[in-house]
Amino acid sequence: MKNLRLLGYLLALSLFIYSCEGSGEERPLGEYEKGLLIINEGNFSSRDGDISHYNFNTGEVQQNIFEKVNNRPFAGVIQNLVEDGDYFYIVSNTGKVEIVNKVNFQSLGSVGGNIDDEDPELIQPRSAIVVDNKIYIADYGPFNASFANPDSFIAIVNSPLGGEVAKKAKTSSRPESFHQINNDLLIACSAARTIDVMRIGVDTVGRSIEVTGTPVRFLEDGGKLYLFTRNSSTVFFHEINKSNYSISNTTEINISRPTSKLTLGENGEAYVITSTGWPDYNDAVAKISITSGQVIDASLYEGNGFYGLGFDYFDKNIYVAENNGFQGSGTAVVINQSGTKVKTIPTGVGPSGFIFKR
Amino acid sequence: MLLISLLFIASFSKEAIQTVLNTQDTVELKLVEVYVAPLEKYSFGQTLQKIDSRDLNDFQGQTLADLLQQRSGLFLRQYGPGMLASLTLRGTSAGHNAVFWNGIPINSPSLGQADFSILPVGGFDEATIHYGSSGALYGTDAIGGAIHLNNKNTFNKGHQTRVASTLGSFGRWNQLVEYGYSNGLFSSRSRVYRNTSKNNFKFKNLARAGSPEESQSNAAIQQIGAMQDLAWNIRANQQISTSIWWNKTDRQIQPVMGSNDRDRQEDRNFRAVLDYFRFTSSTIWNIKTGVVLDELQFNNSLNKTSQFLISSDIDWTISEKLKSKSGLRLNHVIGNLSTYEAKEDRLELYQSINYLSSPSLSFSVNLRQMLFNGDFAPFTPSIGTEWTFFKNEKNKFSAHSSISKSYKIPTLNDRFWVPGGNPDLKSEESISAEIGLNHVFENNDFMISNQINLYSMWVDNWIIWLPRGSFWSPENIREVRNQGLEYFTTATRSFGEYRFEFNGSYNYTLATILNNLSENDRSQGNQLPYTPKHKAQGNLRFTYKSNSAFVNGHWIGERYINTDNISSVAPYGLLDFGLSKSLTIISKVKATVGFQVNNITNNDYQILRLRAMPGRNYLININLTL
Numbered sequence: 001m002k003n004l005r006l007l008g009y010l011l012a013l014s015l016f017i018y019s020c021e022g023s024g025e026e027r028p029l030g031e032y033e034k035g036l037l038i039i040n041e042g043n044f045s046s047r048d049g050d051i052s053h054y055n056f057n058t059g060e061v062q063q064n065i066f067e068k069v070n071n072r073p074f075a076g077v078i079q080n081l082v083e084d085g086d087y088f089y090i091v092s093n094t095g096k097v098e099i100v101n102k103v104n105f106q107s108l109g110s111v112g113g114n115i116d117d118e119d120p121e122l123i124q125p126r127s128a129i130v131v132d133n134k135i136y137i138a139d140y141g142p143f144n145a146s147f148a149n150p151d152s153f154i155a156i157v158n159s160p161l162g163g164e165v166a167k168k169a170k171t172s173s174r175p176e177s178f179h180q181i182n183n184d185l186l187i188a189c190s191a192a193r194t195i196d197v198m199r200i201g202v203d204t205v206g207r208s209i210e211v212t213g214t215p216v217r218f219l220e221d222g223g224k225l226y227l228f229t230r231n232s233s234t235v236f237f238h239e240i241n242k243s244n245y246s247i248s249n250t251t252e253i254n255i256s257r258p259t260s261k262l263t264l265g266e267n268g269e270a271y272v273i274t275s276t277g278w279p280d281y282n283d284a285v286a287k288i289s290i291t292s293g294q295v296i297d298a299s300l301y302e303g304n305g306f307y308g309l310g311f312d313y314f315d316k317n318i319y320v321a322e323n324n325g326f327q328g329s330g331t332a333v334v335i336n337q338s339g340t341k342v343k344t345i346p347t348g349v350g351p352s353g354f355i356f357k358r
Numbered sequence: 359m360l361l362i363s364l365l366f367i368a369s370f371s372k373e374a375i376q377t378v379l380n381t382q383d384t385v386e387l388k389l390v391e392v393y394v395a396p397l398e399k400y401s402f403g404q405t406l407q408k409i410d411s412r413d414l415n416d417f418q419g420q421t422l423a424d425l426l427q428q429r430s431g432l433f434l435r436q437y438g439p440g441m442l443a444s445l446t447l448r449g450t451s452a453g454h455n456a457v458f459w460n461g462i463p464i465n466s467p468s469l470g471q472a473d474f475s476i477l478p479v480g481g482f483d484e485a486t487i488h489y490g491s492s493g494a495l496y497g498t499d500a501i502g503g504a505i506h507l508n509n510k511n512t513f514n515k516g517h518q519t520r521v522a523s524t525l526g527s528f529g530r531w532n533q534l535v536e537y538g539y540s541n542g543l544f545s546s547r548s549r550v551y552r553n554t555s556k557n558n559f560k561f562k563n564l565a566r567a568g569s570p571e572e573s574q575s576n577a578a579i580q581q582i583g584a585m586q587d588l589a590w591n592i593r594a595n596q597q598i599s600t601s602i603w604w605n606k607t608d609r610q611i612q613p614v615m616g617s618n619d620r621d622r623q624e625d626r627n628f629r630a631v632l633d634y635f636r637f638t639s640s641t642i643w644n645i646k647t648g649v650v651l652d653e654l655q656f657n658n659s660l661n662k663t664s665q666f667l668i669s670s671d672i673d674w675t676i677s678e679k680l681k682s683k684s685g686l687r688l689n690h691v692i693g694n695l696s697t698y699e700a701k702e703d704r705l706e707l708y709q710s711i712n713y714l715s716s717p718s719l720s721f722s723v724n725l726r727q728m729l730f731n732g733d734f735a736p737f738t739p740s741i742g743t744e745w746t747f748f749k750n751e752k753n754k755f756s757a758h759s760s761i762s763k764s765y766k767i768p769t770l771n772d773r774f775w776v777p778g779g780n781p782d783l784k785s786e787e788s789i790s791a792e793i794g795l796n797h798v799f800e801n802n803d804f805m806i807s808n809q810i811n812l813y814s815m816w817v818d819n820w821i822i823w824l825p826r827g828s829f830w831s832p833e834n835i836r837e838v839r840n841q842g843l844e845y846f847t848t849a850t851r852s853f854g855e856y857r858f859e860f861n862g863s864y865n866y867t868l869a870t871i872l873n874n875l876s877e878n879d880r881s882q883g884n885q886l887p888y889t890p891k892h893k894a895q896g897n898l899r900f901t902y903k904s905n906s907a908f909v910n911g912h913w914i915g916e917r918y919i920n921t922d923n924i925s926s927v928a929p930y931g932l933l934d935f936g937l938s939k940s941l942t943i944i945s946k947v948k949a950t951v952g953f954q955v956n957n958i959t960n961n962d963y964q965i966l967r968l969r970a971m972p973g974r975n976y977l978i979n980i981n982l983t984l
Contacts, residue, residue: 046919047565047614047968063924073925075565075616075968094617098567110567113616120618145658162567277827304876305825324879325824328887328921331878344878349920 030103032065036319037355039081039308040348042074043326047094049078051105052348054332056358063329063348066090066098069105074098076113080177081355084130087160095122097137099162109162111137111155121165122155129178129185130160131200136185137165138175149173149191156203169204171196179218179225181242188215188227195227197245209245211238216260221290222268230258235272237290251293255286261352263309263318269296271318273306285309285320285335300339305330310354317342321351392511392545392589392599393635395461395644395673400683400710401488401495402722403742403760405794405811407846409485410861412899416908416936416954418979419524419532419553422485422507423474427965428912428934430487431844431863431895434474435888436965438612439528439557439972440579443475447502448490448813449840449869449889451820453766454501454786456492460508460601460631462648465499467691468663470769472505476607476625478581480522480534480551482507489844491790491815493764494724494740497687497706501764501788501817502840509601511547511587515540518547521982527975529556529578542591549585554578557612559972562962565616574970576620577612581605595637602630615968626653642673644685659696663770666690671708681712697776704730704767718746722760728767736765736787752801759793768832772821778831783821786834790815803852811844822875837872838886855903862896871921881921888966890915890929904940909933919967930963932956938979952979 035055042049050064050073066074076092083089083102090098096113100106112122124140134156141151152175156167172192179186180200187196187205193215194208213229213236220226227238227247235258239249261273268291276282283306284299301320307330308321320333332345332354409425417425423434423443435452436443444452453470456463459482465472488496488504496504517539524532531554538547557577562569583606589599604627611621628651636643648667653660671685689704708726715721722742728735742760749755768783792813799806820836843866850859869886885891892915899908913931918924938952953976960974 043920046966047616048919048925067925072564072569073968075614092616094614094619096565096616107567112618113563113566123618275827281826322876322878323825325822325875327822327824327875327879328881328884329924331880333878346880348924349922 030101032105032357033103034357036312036345037081037357038321038332038345038347038351039078039353039355040330041079041307041350041352042077043349044077044094046349047075047077048073048349049076049092050074050348051078051081051090052345052351054345061346063346065105066100066107069100070107078352079125080127081353082128083355084128085160087130089128089130089135091125091128091137093124093126093140095120095125097122097125097128097135097162099160109159111135111157111162111165124149125155126175127177129180131180131185133160134158135160135162136178136198138171138178138187140174152189152191154185154187154198154203154205167203169198171198171205172208176215177217181225181245184245186218186240186245188217190214190216193229195240195245209247211247212236212250214260216262219264219270221264226290228262230260232257234258235262235288251290253288253290253293253295255288255295255298258286259306261306261309263311265311265318266313266316267291271300271309271311273309273320274298275306285318285339297339301333301335301341303333307350308352308354310356312356312358314356314358319354321347321353323350323352326350392513392587393597393642394508394510395633395635395642395646395671399673400681400712400722400724401492401742402712402720402744403758404492404792405489405758405809405844405846407487407489409487411484412906413897414479414483414485415950415981416952416979417479418522418981419478419480419534419551421475422477422479425479425485426474426487428910428932429895429897431846431865431893432487433865433867433890433893433914434965436475436969436971438574438577438969439559440475440555440609441577441612441969442473444471445474445505446889448815448842449838449867449886450502450788450815450817451886453499453769454817456496456498456500456504458496458504458506459603459629460648461506461633461646462629462631462650462667463497463499463665463689464627464629464650466652466654466663466769467665468661468693468695468770470499470766470772473625476581476605476627477507478551478553478583478605480532480549481583481585481603481605483510484508489811490760490792490813491762491764491788492740493738493788494708494726494762495710497708497726497728498704498735498765498767498785501766501786501790501815509585509587511538511540511545511589511599513540513545513589513591514542515545519982519984523980524977526555526977528559528972529554530977531555538587540589544591545587545589547585547587551581551583553581557972559970559975561615561970561972563615563970564968574612574972576610579607579609581607597635597637598633599635600630600632602628604628612969615970621657623657624653624655626655627651640675643670644673645670661696662694664692664694679714683710684708691770693770693774695770695775698774698779700770700774702731702770704728718749718756720744724762728765730767735767735785736763738763738765752799754796754798756796757794758796759791761791762789764788764790768821772832777829778823778826780832783832784819784834786817786819786821788815788817804850806849807847809844809846813840813842813844815840824875835873835875839870839872840868841870842867857901859899859901860896861899862894864894865892867891867893879921881923884921884923885918887920888917888927890917892929906938908936910936914965917966925967927964927967930961930965932961932963933958943982947982947984949983950979950981952981953977954979 038052053062079093080091097111099109137155140149153168155165172189174191185198229236237251285301287296305323307323310319330351334342447455457472486506492500520536522534534551536549613619631648634645650665669687673683687706693700713721740762744758746756766786794811796809819834845864895912897910936954
């Protein structure tokens with residue numbers, strides 16, 4: 001047994017030496033460097049969020065790759081999977097961020113998740129960004145008695161590999177996502193309906209810009225920076241002036257009951273999930289044009305339990321995540337540009353998004 | 359008095375031949391006990407298991423959930439030590455078993471289930487498990503079976519005082535004080551208890567990089583309660599008895615690993631029952647009234663339900679061979695939940711018949727119809743039979759069989775929760791069949807019994823909450839087939855003053871999902887989540903004079919965490935060991951001192967995924983009676 005372990009160690013060492021000696025191009029491909037990563041949010045009660053990997057060449061699917069690689073469950077509800085440098089930041093809205101090696105998903109560090117803490121570092125993190133070797137984590141903060149989040153904050157960690165939260169900076173209610181521009185961080189806050197501006201290094205919110213609709217996230221398309229917001233009958237694309245961050249132009253597209261699930265396509269087009277709500281709860285994928293402000297097809301594809309969207313620039317297919325009512329695992333339905341189902345890929349529990357590594 | 363006693367024995371006599379699991383208990387019946395109408399009387403063809411009173415002693419102040427998990431073949435979904443625990447009987451869901459306290463149903467009408475972690479051992483005197491579908495006998499919820507908790511009071515015992523203390527690891531301190539007085543006409547017993555635990559056990563936090571060992575926090579429990587039993591023999595043929603139980607459990611809710619929730623829950627339960635019995639030479643007439651008030655406060659959200667019950671039935675011994683019970687039960691339910699208010703009346707009519715065609719062949723037929731909110735619940739009939747087909751001095755072989763229909767009306771939350779409650783839900787329905795075989799061998803100093811049950815059940819209109827836009831809503835959507843095997847064995851062997859006893863059980867449970875919820879659902883043919891296929895349990899007890907020692911083990915197989923059956927929680931087995939000694943301190947003061955080690959091998963295990971459980975831990979019991 002001991003010998004086997006020694007052998008394994010030597011083998012690993014030799015690989016390490018090999019990869020150090022070889023040039024960048026010759027380095028063997030990490031297991032998850034290419035392919036499709038599927039974010040599975042997981043059930044809130046069982047905290048079974050994890051990532052699935054789909055191999056485009058072989059069609060092979062691996063479920064729960066975090067658990068598989070690290071021999072422990074991820075143990076959270078995945079809100080976001082943020083890629084930065086060599087790392088993925090897996091953001092769990094149950095109060096932690098785990099940092100893994102981007103190509104093999106080996107755990108490298110974490111922020112929060114300490115059950116001992118009477119005063120937890122993270123409460124409900126939503127997204128993260130790395131700037132100047134520091135992690136900025138957008139956190140809703142605690143709910144108050146009326147389920148509002150008046151004490152939202154940005155948690156700042158002084159190492160890209162995690163550790164203790166060094167500072168918490170107050171933001172407007174419910175920060176959802178970041179965009180780095182100039183020497184500033186723009187923060188989309190959904191409850192406050194603002195863009196908060198934080199000067200990097202100063203690390204406090206200097207000002208808030210009010211917007212129409214509920215902010216979801218920032219988008220870059222055709223050299224322009226947009227903030228995507230929505231209400232029950234409209235999606236808004238607020239074009240942001242890149243020097244003073246004012247809203248220079250807004251594209252409004254009237255579409256019934258859009259959700260926050262949107263993905264950019266090509267040529268200024270985007271896809272968004274709509275849901276009829278009570279009593280039928282029929283979901284659809286709508287194709288819209290940000291450029292023309294028109295709905296191209298209000299129901300490119302229809303179904304139930306749509307929970308995430310992705311666009312594959314390689315073959316122009318659209319990936320629709322179906323959550324199967326959170327009763328067991330979900331499915332990624334791949335449709336082509338005419339809305340025809342091309343294939344399905346089994347996912348984990350509550351699939352909510354895709355990252356394409358072609 | 360004599361009349362009462364005779365009827366008492368007559369009404370229990372069926373169990374003597376029904377199952378060896380409780381044959382011994384019939385012997386314990388004394389002429390001086392307060393009469394308890396046996397809810398399980400008309401149950402030929404099914405299995406009842408009475409929890410050993412020594413097990414109740416070993417678990418003084420702990421949860422009924424812990425007792426059933428460690429000492430029975432049943433599986434409980436426990437969210438941590440002392441945390442929410444729901445029972446799955448024969449592979450059904452948490453709400454698919456009826457729970458009775460002194461004959462009144464105590465499942466929460468809003469949740470449709472009981473939390474077995476807030477039923478402390480010591481809050482009742484006996485516990486009986488009824489295996490199998492028994493809706494015709496008990497009403498709503500009894501799809502997988504039923505649990506009966508009863509108080510057992512006595513006359514003619516004079517003054518009695520009992521002080522029971524348990525000290526244990528992780529800040530456990532359970533304390534109970536009881537005083538009773540009874541003469542031939544009147545009996546009173548009062549009980550107060552307080553059970554606390556800090557629950558700050560060490561565990562490996564799998565949710566953090568490196569899985570560091572941490573101390574559990576936010577898991578402390580404090581429970582207090584009081585109980586009062588009264589009984590009067592008001593005439594030679596009439597008796598009144600009452601029990602009142604108030605229990606408050608204040609808990610920090612142990613967070614799942616990797617989360618920093620700081621939830622707190624307080625459960626306040628008040629239950630009272632008043633029975634009037636009138637006995638004639640061939641009938642027992644019972645009027646029962648009951649009140650069940652439940653308050654559940656989760657953080658700042660308060661949910662209250664009230665049940666007011668009245669029932670009346672006549673248990674009639676028509677002849678040696680024919681017995682009948684006819685009755686009705688009215689239950690007025692009021693729900694004051696955090697998001698809605700609801701009221702309803704539930705009326706049930708029931709009829710039970712026992713027919714003993716010969717001393718070795720008996721039948722039970724049960725019929726029940728419930729009306730709730732003006733709607734008919736499914737009509738539930740059942741028929742069961744028991745046949746002793748071989749009997750000699752040492753051996754007895756018997757077989758039993760039953761077919762029954764059961765139902766569960768949708769809970770108040772299912773129908774009225776805002777948002778999402780679905781008032782159009784139908785009742786969940788089941789059809790179940792079982793057969794069983796029982797063998798008892800007995801000679802002077804050796805006894806062994808073996809029983810095996812096979813069952814098959816089909817449950818339809820199973821209610822599942824599904825996400826609907828921004829909220830979840832329940833639907834009658836799932837269809838499940840439950841099949842399985844239950845095996846029970848008991849053996850005792852005596853060598854003079856030495857005595858060995860073994861009790862064991864094994865349950866094999868298949869709970870198969872029969873339908874997919876949607877085109878892309880892949881759950882058809884899979885096992886229901888958190889329903890282990892295998893559970894085995896065994897208890898070996900050695901007694902010498904007033905000393906005893908036991909080793910107890912249970913092993914629970916893999917539990918899938920989802921209907922996709924991809925991820926599961928690892929199987930685990932736990933071994934416990936205990937010693938106890940009885941002594942007489944001074945003439946009238948008797949003491950029993952016990953010491954237990956639980957999870958001897960210090961296994962790191964979880965019952966539900968990411969819910970930490972404690973390693974090796976210790977308990978000391980001291981029981982004084984005077």
